Amino acid sequence: MxxxxxxxxxxxxxxxxxxxxxxxxxxxxxxxxxxxxxxxxxxxxxxxxxxxxxxxxxxxxxxxxxxxxxxxxxxxxxxxxEHRVLASVDGQLLPIPINLDTVNKLYGFSFTSEELADYFASVGEPVKDIKTSEDVVVSQVGRDLYEKFFRGYTRKQWGVDPSELDKMVTSRIPTRTNQDDRYFTDQxxxxxxxxxxxxxxxxxxxxxxxxxxxxxxxxxxxxxxxxxxxxxxxxxxxxxxxxGKLPYRSLRFDHQTVDVEDYQPVSVVNYPNDHAYTRITEYKKLTGQEHPKTSITFEYPQDEGDPYYxxxxxxxxxxxxxxxxxxxxxxxxxxxxxxxxxxxxxxxxxxxxxxxxxxxxxxxxxxxxxx
Ligand code: FAD
Ligand code: UDP
Known part of the structure; x- marks a missing residue:
């Protein structure tokens, strides 16, 4: 035919x-x-x-x-x-993208939005020409927040340091001074x-x-x-x-069903610093499905395997x-x-x-x- x-x-x-x-x-x-x-x-x-x-x-x-x-x-x-993600940092589950609540809860501050903007200006490290994924974050929120939320996650996910990745990778995640905890702001x-x-x-x-x-x-x-x-x-x-080969990053998905109705507070929890996996997803919180059990997936980044990224x-x-x-x-x-x-x-x-x-x-x- x-x-x-x-x-x-x-x-x-x-x-x-x-x-x-x-x-x-x-x-x-x-x-x-x-x-x-x-x-x-x-x-x-x-x-x-x-x-x-x-x-x-x-x-x-x-x-x-x-x-x-x-x-x-x-x-x-x-x-x-509307997608909401929490990151497990220093024993707490904190909103990511970094927002007013993230910083206040992490450090025990009670900043207003204006005070947080001043704080970011004081800890942000000026970078003349923002080229890398490290530059993006360090210039906006400083080194401590960068290390707690971005450095470890990015190294796990991509197998290289954020300083070796184009700025577009971490630029996907905004920084906010308000309490908006949505992952995306698209219409x-x-x-x-x-x-x-x-x-x-x-x-x-x-x-x-x-x-x-x-x-x-x-x-x-x-x-x-x-x-x-x-x-x-x-x-x-x-x-x-x-x-020659174009590099792609792959993932191994560990799918599990657990015998509880509710596993975690939001559909995705990120683990920037602990464990070999980057994040755990609980599907019922994305799909709205009701079921006495719940299914979750751990993502383990790796070089070999299907080309995902x-x-x-x-x-x-x-x-x-x-x-x-x-x-x-x-x-x-x-x-x-x-x-x-x-x-x-x-x-x-x-x-x-x-x-x-x-x-x-x-x-x-x-x-x-x-x-
Ligand atoms: P693919 O979906 O990869 O389709 C390509 C197809 O080609 C595959 O099915 C493959 O089997 C087939 N193929 C390749 N080679 C051959 C061959 N030689 N012969 C036959 N078949 C072949 N995007 C979002 O908007 N929101 C998200 O939340 C989101 N989350 C993501 C999470 C993960 C873990 C990943 C990996 C991606 C995510 N994306 C997300 C991106 C999204 O998956 C892609 O944008 C989209 O699926 C790409 O579609 P595609 O048709 O280009 O490629
Ligand atoms: N990122 C991070 N910490 C986080 C979330 C994201 O360092 O808690 C960085 C990481 O480099 C990641 C990139 O931002 O690969 C983009 O994140 P996104 O959630 O858009 O990744 P995807 O859903 O495409 O895997």
């Missing part, structure tokens, strides 16, 4: 493009994924106790893009959810009401879309007949690592640029997604990137037209 498009990867990038091209442009699509399921890293499923868990770690949807929300709302209803924050996988099932349920799961593209590529390829796997792997460092960006140049030279191959473009992207950014590629492929004028 001949396909207009073969799409490698059934995550957000691949599924959005398949859905658009199949339903709006009447293209015949084959999606191939080496995993036995759709959804990519956002895949969720019921575990053996019937609790909805995220197989590849906690996924919280948040965005400021109305287009992305409008687009995804065709495939799911939403459950309002839209919600979870798919029936889970991510149900949403993906609706996206790819079209007679123009065929799925080939549990199959590595490399093993079948010579047997396929198609006009164009959309590739959402690791870009360096596609080119047989011809310029592109590592933002200048030398990696330089290596990626070599692959990008090669990728741009491929006439009928399009690279998209977190691994395809080696970007530390959230789900909404990947959806927007995929819609933008769709727009380009079909010659639509605007994102509105594309959705």
């Amino acid at each position: 001949h396909f207009d498009y073969v799409i490698v990867g059934a995550g957000f990038a691949g599924s959005v493009l398949a859905e658009r091209l199949a339903t709006q442009a009447d293209k015949k699509i084959l999606i191939i994924d080496k995993r036995p399921h759709i959804g990519g890293n956002a895949y969720d499923c019921l575990n053996e106790d019937g609790i909805l868990i995220h197989q590849y770690g906690p996924h919280i949807f948040h965005t400021n893009s109305p287009e992305v929300v409008t687009y995804l709302s065709q495939f799911t209803e939403w459950r309002p959810y 839209f924050q919600c979870m798919p009401l029936h889970g991510y996988t149900k949403m993906f099932e609706k996206m790819v349920a079209h007679s123009n879309i065929q799925l080939m799961l549990g199959t590595d593209f490399k093993q079948v590529k010579d047997e396929l007949s198609y006009d164009e390829l959309i590739y959402t796997g690791p870009v360096d792997e596609y080119f047989d690592f011809c310029f 592109p590592v933002p460092r200048p030398e990696n960006a330089a290596l990626y640029r070599q692959y990008k140049q090669l990728a741009d030279e491929q006439k009928s191959v399009h690279f998209v997604g977190r691994l395809g473009t080696y970007r530390y992207y959230n789900m909404d950014q990947v959806v927007a990137q995929a819609l933008t590629l769709y727009k380009k492929l079909v010659g639509a004028d605007s994102l509105q037209e594309a959705i």
Whole structure:
């Protein structure tokens, strides 16, 4: 059978493009994924106790893009959810991002917001040119808070010191002088009401879309007949690592179900300084599910394993640029997604990137037209 498009990867990038091209442009699509399921890293499923868990770690949807929300709302209803995270520091569970309560509880102060701003100004170490993930935090909140909340977590998560990581990594976490304890401040924050996988099932349920799961593209590529390829796997792997391996950070997920209804006060607790894991997630607090037991996941960062995080460092960006140049030279191959473009992207950014590629492929004028 001949396909207009073969799409490698059934995550957000691949599924959005398949859905658009199949339903709006009447293209015949084959999606191939080496995993036995759709959804990519956002895949969720019921575990053996019937609790909805995220197989590849906690996924919280948040965005400021109305287009992305409008687009995804065709495939799911939403459950309002504002994410809150506590960090275990010096024997207390304290709000992260660092805010007024974090500092007052940690040090036993009773600062007002204005006093906290003055305090940050007094302990922050001026950095002329903020380049690294250490610079970002130390310049804002000083060395003690940096060491208690960021240094250990980042070293565990990335396997390198924050001083060796691009500023964009810790810049994801703001510093606040008020009591806002939400992890994100985006306009839209919600979870798919029936889970991510149900949403993906609706996206790819079209007679123009065929799925080939549990199959590595490399093993079948010579047997396929198609006009164009959309590739959402690791870009360096596609080119047989011809310029060398792009570093990715991986994780080991230790999923457990415990025989208590309630495990921890919020859905995610971070452990910057103790233990080999970075954080524990309790899913019922994300999904709203009620169940007499509860399921939790410990995340252990590691180098080997599935590529989860592109590592933002200048030398990696330089290596990626070599692959990008090669990728741009491929006439009928399009690279998209977190691994395809080696970007530390959230789900909404990947959806927007995929819609933008769709727009380009079909010659639509605007994102509105594309959705
Ligand atoms: P993926 O979901 O990785 O999909 C790529 C697919 O390609 C995979 O299924 C893979 O099996 C397949 N593939 C690769 N190579 C081949 C091959 N050779 N043959 C066949 N198939 C192949 N984002 C948020 O917005 N909020 C969050 O809270 C959040 N939390 C996260 C937590 C963790 C632990 C991680 C790792 C990521 C998180 N993200 C979060 C980011 C989010 O997972 C990504 O932005 C999004 O899933 C990327 O979609 P994608 O389609 O680009 O890639
Ligand atoms: N971070 C940290 N301490 C925390 C939370 C985050 O040092 O308590 C740093 C760490 O480097 C992490 C980055 O900020 O990788 C981004 O955090 P985020 O929660 O966005 O990571 P993700 O959910 O993508 O794993």
